[in-house]
Amino acid sequence: MVQVAEAPPAAARKPFSAEDARSSVLPPINLQRWIEENRHLFKPPVSNRYLYDGRDFFVMVIVGPNARNDFHLVNSEEYFYQLKGDIKVRIREGDHIVDHLVREGETFFVPANVAHAPVRPPDTIGVVVEKRRPAGEREHVIFYCDKCEALVEDIDFDCGDIVQHFSQAMLDFWSDDARRTCKQCGHKVAKPEPVKPF
């Protein structure tokens, strides 16, 4: 006989851990309900939470508005699925930045080693799937000048936990006047305000 596993009521459920994802089969998650229950935990500038934190890949839910002006570059692919509202994903192509509008219901794929920056207005919800990075792999948080598009800083680090480390790397950069000044035109990259509706 086929056994049907029933999900425990929301109140009885333990917070999801990396260990759960790596070792056991969990009941299905109602994504909308999970987002509502975890809403208060999404913190700027990135406003992301792990839905699954697996061995091979991890899945994040990301709500808007975010408040970031960095580009992310890593030697692996990223998959975006936009659940609610429209976002913009900025892609560095050669010396320029190209904006891709990703509308509600659309999916988007970023190849490895492509610098990209998601711009998420308020009341948007998206899912992003990323590959687990092997130990010792480097990844980059890159800032370009808002004015002349020159490279301002490329922060290269071993990133164990992107939820914690990314936010800290950005906060450190924005608060350092020497680092955030464009060497080409003198413009200062500012800590951005949360994204406004498009």
Ligand SMILES: [Fe+2]
């Ligand atoms: Fe500049």
